[in-house]
Amino acid sequence: MSHTNIILALDYGGTKLSAAIIGIGERAWRALARVQSPPQHDASYEQATMRALARELLKGETPRAIGVSFGGPVDAARGRVLLSHHIPGWEDTPLRDQLQAEFNAPVSVDNDANVAALGEYRFGAGRDCDSLLYVTVSTGVGGGIIIGGKIYNGADAVAGEIGHTICDLRGPLCVCGRRGCVEAMACGPAIARAARERLRAEPHVSSTLRAYGDALTAADVARAADSGDALAQNVLEDAARALGFGIGTAITLLNPMRVVIGGGVSKAGERWWTIVRQAARANTLPQMRVDIVPAALGDDAPLWGAVALAEELLGQKAERV
Amino acid sequence: MSHTNIILALDYGGTKLSAAIIGIGERAWRALARVQSPPQHDASYEQATMRALARELLKGETPRAIGVSFGGPVDAARGRVLLSHHIPGWEDTPLRDQLQAEFNAPVSVDNDANVAALGEYRFGAGRDCDSLLYVTVSTGVGGGIIIGGKIYNGADAVAGEIGHTICDLRGPLCVCGRRGCVEAMACGPAIARAARERLRAEPHVSSTLRAYGDALTAADVARAADSGDALAQNVLEDAARALGFGIGTAITLLNPMRVVIGGGVSKAGERWWTIVRQAARANTLPQMRVDIVPAALGDDAPLWGAVALAEELLGQKAERV
Numbered sequence: 331m332s333h334t335n336i337i338l339a340l341d342y343g344g345t346k347l348s349a350a351i352i353g354i355g356e357r358a359w360r361a362l363a364r365v366q367s368p369p370q371h372d373a374s375y376e377q378a379t380m381r382a383l384a385r386e387l388l389k390g391e392t393p394r395a396i397g398v399s400f401g402g403p404v405d406a407a408r409g410r411v412l413l414s415h416h417i418p419g420w421e422d423t424p425l426r427d428q429l430q431a432e433f434n435a436p437v438s439v440d441n442d443a444n445v446a447a448l449g450e451y452r453f454g455a456g457r458d459c460d461s462l463l464y465v466t467v468s469t470g471v472g473g474g475i476i477i478g479g480k481i482y483n484g485a486d487a488v489a490g491e492i493g494h495t496i497c498d499l500r501g502p503l504c505v506c507g508r509r510g511c512v513e514a515m516a517c518g519p520a521i522a523r524a525a526r527e528r529l530r531a532e533p534h535v536s537s538t539l540r541a542y543g544d545a546l547t548a549a550d551v552a553r554a555a556d557s558g559d560a561l562a563q564n565v566l567e568d569a570a571r572a573l574g575f576g577i578g579t580a581i582t583l584l585n586p587m588r589v590v591i592g593g594g595v596s597k598a599g600e601r602w603w604t605i606v607r608q609a610a611r612a613n614t615l616p617q618m619r620v621d622i623v624p625a626a627l628g629d630d631a632p633l634w635g636a637v638a639l640a641e642e643l644l645g646q647k648a649e650r651v
Numbered sequence: 652m653s654h655t656n657i658i659l660a661l662d663y664g665g666t667k668l669s670a671a672i673i674g675i676g677e678r679a680w681r682a683l684a685r686v687q688s689p690p691q692h693d694a695s696y697e698q699a700t701m702r703a704l705a706r707e708l709l710k711g712e713t714p715r716a717i718g719v720s721f722g723g724p725v726d727a728a729r730g731r732v733l734l735s736h737h738i739p740g741w742e743d744t745p746l747r748d749q750l751q752a753e754f755n756a757p758v759s760v761d762n763d764a765n766v767a768a769l770g771e772y773r774f775g776a777g778r779d780c781d782s783l784l785y786v787t788v789s790t791g792v793g794g795g796i797i798i799g800g801k802i803y804n805g806a807d808a809v810a811g812e813i814g815h816t817i818c819d820l821r822g823p824l825c826v827c828g829r830r831g832c833v834e835a836m837a838c839g840p841a842i843a844r845a846a847r848e849r850l851r852a853e854p855h856v857s858s859t860l861r862a863y864g865d866a867l868t869a870a871d872v873a874r875a876a877d878s879g880d881a882l883a884q885n886v887l888e889d890a891a892r893a894l895g896f897g898i899g900t901a902i903t904l905l906n907p908m909r910v911v912i913g914g915g916v917s918k919a920g921e922r923w924w925t926i927v928r929q930a931a932r933a934n935t936l937p938q939m940r941v942d943i944v945p946a947a948l949g950d951d952a953p954l955w956g957a958v959a960l961a962e963e964l965l966g967q968k969a970e971r972v
Contacts (some may be wrong), residue, residue, distance in 0.1 A: 484906025585805025
């Protein structure tokens with residue numbers, strides 16, 4: 331096996347595993363493979379599947395470096411997965427060392443929100459923004475912080491938890507046990523739940539959302555809002571306001587050059603964006619910039635961020651030589 | 652004039668000007684001078700007084716570097732004071748270039764909360780804490796952030812405004828025009844105001860604070876609380892809870908190694924500290940450390956931070972040589 335000029339990028343996404351190969355300095359994939367995970371799988375399934383995907387793409391070649399995005403808390407400095415909130419068996423896994431041994435190349439691992447932040451900073455909507463807050467709004471609300479062009483992990487590798495800053499002490503219960511967290515008011519499931527509660531509480535108000543019953547999702551709410559459904563619009567606006575409030579708080583503390591929002595809920599339409607921006611502006615000081623833009627890399631942000639992680643490894647190696 | 656091995660540290664404090672001389676690498680002042688400013692002075696008074704203080708201390712010697720703490724927003728990268736919230740005439744002043752020309756030495760200027768944060772990081776309660784949040788609670792609530800051992804200024808040089816994160820949307824009006832900012836609930840004047848309002852609202856409750864009338868200060872409230880006055884204790888606890896909530900939010904976003912609290916209100920006693928810590932812990936995720944300690948450098952934190960700024964300049968110079 332000889333060292334070639336390729337990078338391996340891996341994304342352990344919880345419901346989906348992705349692997350890709352790219353040439354160093356290139357900006358288009360040479361090869362990419364994705365596998366949707368079966369329900370109720372575990373860490374050993376993910377490990378074996380990802381290994382197989384990578385081997386298939388590499389075709390016997392050895393990558394120069396490997397970048398890894400993992401969908402859960404990671405001790406990036408030690409390259410260890412702390413746990414997965416969704417998949418059993420990942421507790422305290424030395425993923426960096428395992429992959430290093432397997433593929434004979436240096437490996438850098440970080441949490442998916444952090445890696446996506448790095449991806450948007452290097453290749454996406456946050457280019458040249460040396461300080462950047464990335465927020466992903468989907469089944470939860472996560473965040474990643476770039477400072478000085480690097481991922482800022484924090485003392486316990488959990489910096490950027492904007493989803494668990496509190497928006498309203500009297501708000502709905504959050505998975506973390508507190509009330510009124512941004513996540514509990516702004517993520518996809520929170521939007522669906524708020525809509526179901528409104529439908530129940532206001533049985534005489536007509537809404538196209540009644541047709542969905544308990545299967546109602548945030549995407550349904552967004553579509554109905556777009557079609558002029560007043561109840562759906564109200565629910566979506568409340569969620570956007572909560573998110574904007576949380577982003578305003580983060581701006582007040584971090585004063586980043588830019589905020590990039592990704593995740594499924596960020597596709598909820600122009601009205602949602604307007605309210606997010608208004609609420610953020612209303613919750614900061616006038617001298618602070620409020621520059622909030624959509625993510626550019628979509629679902630591929632973690633994979634692109636993994637490329638950036640791998641390139642950082644190569645840069646560091648070059649400096650040491 | 653020959654270059655000697657001394658550093659000049661300056662602190663433009665709003666009500667007080669301080670200048671000090673220290674040997675490079677030394678940790679005790681060779682000379683220190685302070686002047687209390689007269690009421691209603693202006694920028695030109697401060698400029699002339701500080702210049703005279705510094706000249707007197709320097710006795711004709713030229714410092715190797717000058718560090719400056721300024722009590723207002725500063726564009727640190729360009730060395731310009733943006734304004735003072737208290738003293739007229741400081742608008743857009745190129746303080747770095749002025750001092751450089753005057754004293755023939757490199758100058759670094761930053762905002763007082765940032766400089767105090769750097770002082771506590773280098774010489775005080777935050778030693779070796781590469782990520783650090785410094786919070787000062789006095790006539791306002793300010794903050795400074797250290798990341799990677801350096802001041803983090805933010806995109807508009809206003810990062811760390813923990814005083815203007817919102818604690819309770821239904822709270823008291825803040826100077827910034829919004830409601831329920833941490834500053835409006837936790838700073839000294841807010842404590843005094845809350846006590847006066849409680850005394851008025853509860854005319855039949857006995858309290859030693861009634862003797863003070865409109866001259867009542869936060870220090871009076873703290874002393875009365877310490878002596879067992881129930882109304883004073885309640886007021887102080889509310890303020891501590893608001894501050895702790897804000898610190899919890901900041902920890903959730905920044906996950907710093909440590910939080911250091913300085914300023915006059917931080918001398919309010921053990922009960923205040925206990926509640927600040929409890930409220931911060933209650934407003935973060937369990938996996939985040941909550942390490943909150945008193946500032947070690949007291950009122951001298953900006954001056955020591957100015958020394959650290961000057962030493963950074965010398966370090967950078969050395970690297971460039």
